[in-house]
Amino acid sequence: xxxxxxxxxxxxxxxxxxxxxxxxxxxxxxxxxxxxxxxxxxxxxxxxxxxxxxxxxxxxxxxxxxxxxxxxxxxxxxxxxxxxxxxxxxxxxxxxxxxxxxxxxxxxxxxxxxxxxxxxxxxxxxxxxxxxxxxxxxxxxxxxxxxxxxxxxxxxxxxxxxxxxxxxxxxxxxxxxxxxxxxxxxxxxxxxxxxxxxxxxxxxxxxxxxxxxxxxxxxxxxxxxxxxxxxxxxxxxxxxxxxxxxxxxxxxxxxxxxxxxxxxxxxxxxxxxxxxxxxxxxxxxxxxxxxx
Numbered sequence: 001x002x003x004x005x006x007x008x009x010x011x012x013x014x015x016x017x018x019x020x021x022x023x024x025x026x027x028x029x030x031x032x033x034x035x036x037x038x039x040x041x042x043x044x045x046x047x048x049x050x051x052x053x054x055x056x057x058x059x060x061x062x063x064x065x066x067x068x069x070x071x072x073x074x075x076x077x078x079x080x081x082x083x084x085x086x087x088x089x090x091x092x093x094x095x096x097x098x099x100x101x102x103x104x105x106x107x108x109x110x111x112x113x114x115x116x117x118x119x120x121x122x123x124x125x126x127x128x129x130x131x132x133x134x135x136x137x138x139x140x141x142x143x144x145x146x147x148x149x150x151x152x153x154x155x156x157x158x159x160x161x162x163x164x165x166x167x168x169x170x171x172x173x174x175x176x177x178x179x180x181x182x183x184x185x186x187x188x189x190x191x192x193x194x195x196x197x198x199x200x201x202x203x204x205x206x207x208x209x210x211x212x213x214x215x216x217x218x219x220x221x222x223x224x225x226x227x228x229x230x231x232x233x234x235x236x237x238x239x240x241x242x243x244x245x246x247x248x249x250x251x252x253x254x255x256x257x258x259x260x261x262x263x264x265x266x267x268x269x270x271x272x273x274x275x276x277x278x279x280x281x282x283x284x285x286x287x288x289x290x291x292x
Contacts, residue, residue, distance in 0.1 A: 018251035020094040021185035023070065026244045027098055030070035033241060036234075038076055041131060044278050044285035045158050050080060057081040060126040064089055066116050066147055067133030071099035071109075077129070078106045087125075091115050117143045124152040130159040132283070135254050141268040148269050151290040156275065160285040161256040165226065170255060172229055180250045192247035199225065199233030199242065226281050258284060 023029070038050070047053040057063065057080050065074040068088035078086040086109045088099050096111045103109040112121070116130070117139050128147055137143045148157055164170055180188050202221035209216060210223040217223040225231050232245045256264075258277075261284050265272075275287035 018185050018188070018247075019069075019092055021189070022244055022247060022251075023092075023094050023098055025189065025247075026240055027070075029241060029244060030072035030075075030098075030102060032237060034072055034075075036237070037072060041073065041076075044160070044280065044283065045287055046276050046278070050076075053077075054080040057084060057127065060084055062123055062125045062127075062152075063087070064125045064128045064150065066128055066130040067136070068099055068111070069095050069133075071102050071111070073129055073131060074099070074109055075102060075106065077127075078103070078109045082108055084108060086110070087112050087121075089114050089116065089119075117146060119146070121150060124155070125150055126152055126155045128155070128157045130157065131285075132160055132162075134159055135162050135256065136252070141264050144264065145268040148272070148288070148290065153290055153292045155290050156287060157290075158285070158287050160283045161261055162253045163279060163282060163284050164255040164257045165281075169227055169229065173249075173253075173255070176230075176250050177252050181252065185251075188250060189243070189247055192243050192250060195231050195246045195250075196233055196239065196243045199231035199246075200235075200239070202231065203233050203235060256284060261286065 042048055042050065042053060047056055053076070057077060060081060061084055063077050063081070063084050063086045065071065065077065065086070065088050068074050068090045071088040074086050074088040077084065086106075088096070088103065088109060088111045090096050090099070091113060093113065096113055100111050103111070116133070117137060128151060130147055134140055134143055144159065151157060183191070199221050202224055203219060205220055207220040208218065210220050212223060212227070217226065221231065221233055230246060230249055232249070233242045258279060265286070265288070269288065271291045273289040273291055275289050276285070278285045
């Protein structure tokens, strides 16, 4: 499987090094992108609105955000159900330091430092969310199995994988990621600035409603970004935040196809019900319920 080759490049030490650098460059990432990512999360997992999420969480007494980063989703869960105990888990000391600050006014939240692949916790959970995280971990199947084992019977886990694009875009990504592995975080950030400037220049051309192979794209920047070359740019957020998104990607994001994800679930998870399997241009998002 090609995704196994991609996963072989994942190194925890390198991942933390790059991510700690990112959090130092954009400590406001979670707050500044909160509205965008909340809407995306609610769409992908089928809740639709914050009210829909609150309805889902109303009977969830213990909630975990696995791989919390700056704990943006932990904050959303804690606000949606103030009676739940929400635990934000990450292995990065730097991200947990910022997460604690973000969650300081939410008494139902706590942080916990752990390796998601192999950790123990004194309680089981009714809901675990591991969004935009698991592809950064070397042993995806073992990690997913470990998290699923932390659920109470009847509990639900949400998780997502970065989605494969096409042969050309994936090949370009792989070449750049291989090179990025030998770069320092500062060098990769500099490269990401240039990539983002290119995305901004494409956006500035104002070529809208691009059609290709029965699909419509908002403008030429989105078309190039999705099909040819990663050059994310969002004019509605600070330029640094678009840079950090490209930096995050090139620091190593293995991509998966739907068949890859279904095989991982089949090989590592037992006694479950598939609640949702959703694909968009960027991710494959999955919800599983642990059967009684």
